[in-house]
Amino acid sequence: MxxxxxxxxxxxxxxxxxxxxxxxxxxxxxxxxxxxxxxxxxxxxxxxxxxxxxxxxxxxxxxxxxxxxxxxxxxxxxxxxxxxxxxxxxxxxxxxxxxxxxxxxxxxxxxxxxxxxxxxxxxxxxxxxxxxxxxxxxxxxxxxxxxxxxxxxxxxxxxxxxxDQTDVGVIPASFQRRPIADEKAIVRGVEAIRDAKRPILMVGAGANRKTSSKMLREFVEKFGIPFFTTQMGKGVLDETHPLWLGNAALSDGDFVHRAIDNADCIINVGHDVIEKPPFFMRTGKRTVIHINYLTAEVDTVYFPQIEVVGDIANTIWRFNQMLEKQSHWNFSYQDRVRHHLDAHLTKGADDARFPIYPVRMVADVRKAMPDNGILCLDNGMYKLWFARYYRCTQPNTILLDNALATMGAGLPSAIAAKIVHPDRKSVAVVGDGGFMMNSQEVETAVRLKLDLVILLLRDDAYGMIKWKQANMDFPNFGMDMGNPDFVRYAESYGAKGHRPKSSEEFLPMFEHCLNTPGVHLIDLPIDYSDNDRVLNREIKELSAKL
CATH class of the missing domain: 3.40.50.970 (Thiamin diphosphate (ThDP)-binding fold, Pyr/PP domains)
Incomplete structure (x- = not known):
């Protein structure tokens, strides 16, 4: 042939x-x-x-x-x-x-x-x-x-x-099973958790596999150990669970970092140094157990003392079999953190300002999205707000990139998600900067006759870098830009364009778009003026009181 x-x-x-x-x-x-x-x-x-x-x-x-x-x-x-x-x-x-x-x-x-x-x-x-x-x-x-x-x-x-012509045939896939961790490494990890006083579980992107998620749920329920996730680990465990301590969306100083600092043993499942550090290690302060398919890549912020290398699901299953709940474990501080975090995450959910306040926007999206609906985030300021405030209950229901952290991926990812799961809601959450890097794919979505929502958060600037610029005491320069009329732009491709005039209009408009066939774009102005107050000063001041 x-x-x-x-x-x-x-x-x-x-x-x-x-x-x-x-x-x-x-x-x-x-x-x-x-x-x-x-x-x-x-x-x-x-x-x-x-x-x-x-x-x-x-x-x-x-x-x-x-x-x-x-x-x-x-x-x-x-x-x-x-x-x-x-x-x-x-x-x-x-x-x-x-x-x-x-x-x-x-x-x-x-x-x-x-x-x-x-x-x-x-x-x-x-x-x-x-x-x-x-x-x-x-x-x-x-x-x-x-x-x-x-x-x-x-x-x-x-x-x-x-x-060219050839007469060779295809090669079928071979039977393969992933290697499992060494028994001595399993025992060493179990002993470290058993002997700890304040263990904590961290879930990274590598744990986002069907069997791993199941084993981790059993682990949390059996031992009652509090957990948090990296950004790319969101959804592996139910974030409405009473043991959830938050997401490591910020580099340091958040409520979850207080809980991490208090812990004497971190059970680190599925993380590698490519993802932004969820915490900073300090020599001799605590034991970190690296549980992953591959060995740890040692870095200045990551040098675990124990490595349990092999299939993650099998490792956690063996932990579940060998470990017992310990009476000397003390999670009172983590309970305090969780109580204050829960109160903080609801603050601003009904803020009426317009352009819309980020916490209100995330809360409204959460209200409208079904548990199995898929949010595909581009890269921008809103990623931090979603990582902190949007609680996932199922794996792979919020797709964000905390590795390359590239702009332009949100809309193509949402198109692929809808193709893979045509029976589930798919939403692209994009900024005006990232959207325009691949906005031409609106035509692809329309041509494929997909039911898709594009939530465009418009601040007329490269907002994330503008925030970083301000944090470093640089004057505002080179970040502001103009935009097309996004409603008419969407309509030129055959999609439907929408623009709310108040924060109260957003939720019913979003629900309408989710439940109406076709490609919909919502041009939603957003107010990022509280970025520094909430994500820097207020969080650090409140969490310091713990």
Whole structure:
């Protein structure tokens, strides 16, 4: 068969459902093979957005999302989404085209060394130089992308290789089980928790696996140990649970950091140093137990004393079997923290100011969203407000990026979430800055006839950096901008645009959009003037009183 047909059969062998991307001249043989396959092409308006969609597909399913681009500028547009998947631990497989490698007729026109470019951004990258190598290369790409720690892989398929003939077959996936932790490491971890007086549980992104979440729920219920999450660990455990101590949205000084400072043992599940530090370690102050699929990467803020390396779910299951609740555990301080945190998180939920107050906005979104609804956050000031104030009850119901922390991913991620879960509500939460980096994908959502809400929080500035600028006592410079009429902009794509005139109008408008078919954009002005008071001064002053 033709090599491009074999390539697509190899994708079908991996149970690929979708390919996101923009084909080019060098992909035409592959595109024709795709046309007659069981795989659906999701045509996007930008390769970067296709990569974000593929990464989000991987994040939600555990299977590598696949994206396609041509050579040169198409391939270079994958760079940001490759880094997004690689740093965020999301399985993704990129395919790019290339000019003929056996004989060039156009010199170096559009040619860059894409394989070399992708090396620092992927777990595996190769150029296919023989049709017979396709099955092995595709199988290895998926294996590497999906094994712990997940990430990005890449293959380059030159157009002349795509046309070659071959008679080799695909390679089926092998049976595989993740290694489990060493017994001595398990015993050492159990002893450390048992001997502690004030243990605390931290849940990171690596724990966001179905079986891990189940085992952690059993752990919390059996032992009554308070827990908190990193931003990318939100939803692994129910954040309405009475033992929840908050989210490590801020770097230091929040209520949760007081509870951490009081603890003498931190059970650190699924975290690595790529995500912004949820706490700062200090030599000799407490015992930190690293529970993850891989060993700890030692950093100036992270140097655990005990490492339990292996399948997380199995490790927690064994802890559940071997550990017993201890009478000397004392959680009175954590109880105080939780009481004050609960009171603080409700403050401002009914604030009537307009442009809308962030706490009011988050509270209204929480009221309207079903428990299994998916919020896909772009990157901006609102991410801190959602991380602190939005309580998730189920895994993968708030997708945010606290690894690469890139702008422009919110809308593509929400599109992918709706494709993966068509029966669930999907909302893109974006700022005016990040939205305009991939706003063209509104057309993609409309063309796909998706039911989708875009909540656009407009402050007419790059708000997060403006806040940081002020915190560092720099004058306001270079952060303010103009914007289009977002309602008319959405309507020009065939979506429906909405603009509330008061805070009271927002909640019913949001509920209407959630429950009305089609793509809806809400242009919601937001007031970030309290960023410093609430997220800096007030939190630190209140938590210091504990």
């Amino acid at each position: 033709k090599a491009s047909d074999l390539f697509i059969k190899a994708l079908e062998n991996e149970n690929v459902e979708y390919v996101f991307g923009i084909p080019g001249e060098e992909n035409l043989d592959l595109l024709e093979s795709l046309r007659t396959s069981s795989i659906r092409l999701i045509l996007t308006r930008h390769e970067q957005a296709a990569g974000f969609m593929a990464a989000t597909y991987g994040r939600l399913t555990g299977k590598a999302g696949v994206c396609l681009a041509t050579l040169g500028p198409g391939a270079t547009n994958f760079v940001t989404s490759a880094a997004y998947a690689q740093l965020g631990g999301m399985p993704m497989f990129m395919i790019t085209g290339q000019k003929p490698v056996k004989m060039s007729k156009q010199g170096h026109f559009q040619i860059v060394d894409v394989v070399d470019m992708m090396k620092p951004l992927t777990k595996f990258t190769r150029q296919i130089v023989s049709a017979d190598n396709i099955p092995a290369r595709v199988r290895e790409s998926f294996r590497r992308a999906e094994e712990e720690r997940p990430g990005a892989t890449h293959l380059e398929l030159p157009e002349d290789i795509a046309r």
